[in-house]
């Protein structure tokens with residue numbers, strides 16, 4: 001597979017890639033249904049080879065008719081019946097088995113895909129620009145993974161049919177065995193055509209991804225109101241069509257060249273076919289061949305034509321399917337590479353971190369992979385146990401990025417994050433995450449029941465009504481069950497029959513309650529947790545939260561990102577982030593009396609202006 005960290009390959013899968021993809025498909029089929037897989041893999045080539053049986057029987061029948069040999073004619077008829085019955089009955093049986101098996105393979109690979117994509121310890125495959133197009137191709141071509149196995153089996157069947165046809169031609173005239181060679185230009189044209197079309201797919205993947213995202217945007221319920229207010233429907237359509245034209249033009253141009261080459265290849269095969277028939281006719285004229293040989297040449301040639309065009313059609317399918325399997329293997333390699341960056345297993349694994357220790361940033365810098373602009377620069381900071389640290393700063397200052405690093409969605413480019421004096425990388429990311437909980441700025445609206453949407457914040461207690469009610473009380477959502485038609489068991493989300501949609505603030509309360517489900521986390525990250533809450537709810541929530549933290553025996557370190565200064569001022573420690581560096585650090589009172597940036601932001605914020613981006617009143 002291509003370098004998992006590198007850009008798109010832009011070329012055809014290598015032989016090694018194809019061998020790996022074939023092995024992946026066969027082993028998956030065997031794992032999915034061993035009996036069916038073995039039957040299909042044995043019967044498909046046998047059925048392919050039997051396809052020449054009918055042609056052989058017709059040669060026998062023709063020669064028997066010329067000789068007026070009734071017995072031989074009867075034997076030929078029996079052979080014809082058997083060949084037709086075996087080829088068609090067994091062929092249908094193999095096709096049915098193959099179709100069921102390819103569905104099973106598709107499902108198994110879907111399951112593996114879910115495990116792979118959610119198991120990667122960081123977000124590199126979702127955010128790295130070089131990976132986005134591949135992930136998009138994998139998502140779009142995922143459906144081909146199951147049919148990749150089908151394509152493999154059908155190719156096996158066709159290739160065995162081809163081999164049998166060559167053997168039959170050899171029995172007529174040694175020179176006739178060269179007929180399949182005349183199919184090579186058509187096969188080569190088809191292979192290079194599939195490769196070219198694959199390259200076009202990769203080249204146009206970005207435009208196609210953008211086109212799809214415009215389509216999704218135009219159809220999304222979230223964007224519906226703004227699209228109407230700003231009357232952007234026509235503009236969205238124009239941009240969508242422009243991208244579509246770009247993709248279509250590239251595909252049409254490539255398709256034209258591919259078709260021209262294919263036509264030339266078929267002309268060569270036609271010439272070879274004609275030569276083989278002339279050879280058979282000449283043999284009859286010279287008395288070295290029989291009329292049956294001419295019939296057999298015609299039938300085998302026609303069959304070869306069908307088989308070769310089948311192989312060509314299948315080759316396109318197979319190459320496309322192999323490409324999809326290649327993207328799967330790329331993700332699998334990427335997951336392995338990311339896994340290898342985790343600390344090696346210890347003989348005695350480090351226990352999950354417990355609250356009650358310092359969290360320190362030591363000369364921490366970070367640049368997003370695939371970019372060259374540092375977003376965090378040389379940050380050093382000690383956060384004592386139980387401290388609520390508020391991060392403030394203008395949009396783009398790097399606050400969310402720091403939150404992502406704390407959750408190990410990325411690792412620092414240089415410097416370290418330490419907990420209890422240990423580099424966070426001493427723990428596998430999954431172990432570190434057991435010690436933390438978080439509510440993100442772009443939190444997910446999980447359309448489950450209210451109980452589950454909150455309860456999954458602490459899976460072992462997800463169904464425990466008391467634990468969920470406690471989480472709701474902590475997250476400011478105590479009144480939600482009473483407001484909803486079926487209390488905790490209300491299905492959330494408009495997409496479900498009987499589902500109830502929530503207001504933006506109510507969804508936020510669900511997300512916050514989910515984050516506050518866990519007992520005793522060492523770290524709590526709250527990134528704009530109250531942006532959707534009304535000021536009274538927000539104030540009540542944080543007053544309750546800070547009081548609870550101060551009286552708890554094991555309060556977590558809380559990292560709070562907020563543009564609301566009424567909330568920020570409640571924090572024990574405030575850090576002002578500006579273009580990736582900490583410019584001010586202290587308590588609310590210390591920073592106010594320093595009269596610097598924080599004091600300025602606070603004055604604006606408490607006058608009702610959330611950030612300095614908002615124009616100041618004159």
Ligand SMILES: Nc1ncnc2c1ncn2[C@@H]1O[C@H](COP(=O)(O)OP(=O)(O)OP(=O)(O)O)[C@@H](O)[C@H]1O
Pocket residue numbers: 127368371375393394395396397398399400401402441
């Ligand atoms: N996945 C990413 N890849 C590359 N750059 C990114 C990525 N995510 C964020 N950035 C860049 O990192 C910088 C900091 O972004 P970040 O989201 O951390 O800011 P922030 O302080 O949280 O802003 P806000 O207050 O608007 O939420 C921005 O310039 C942003 O463009």
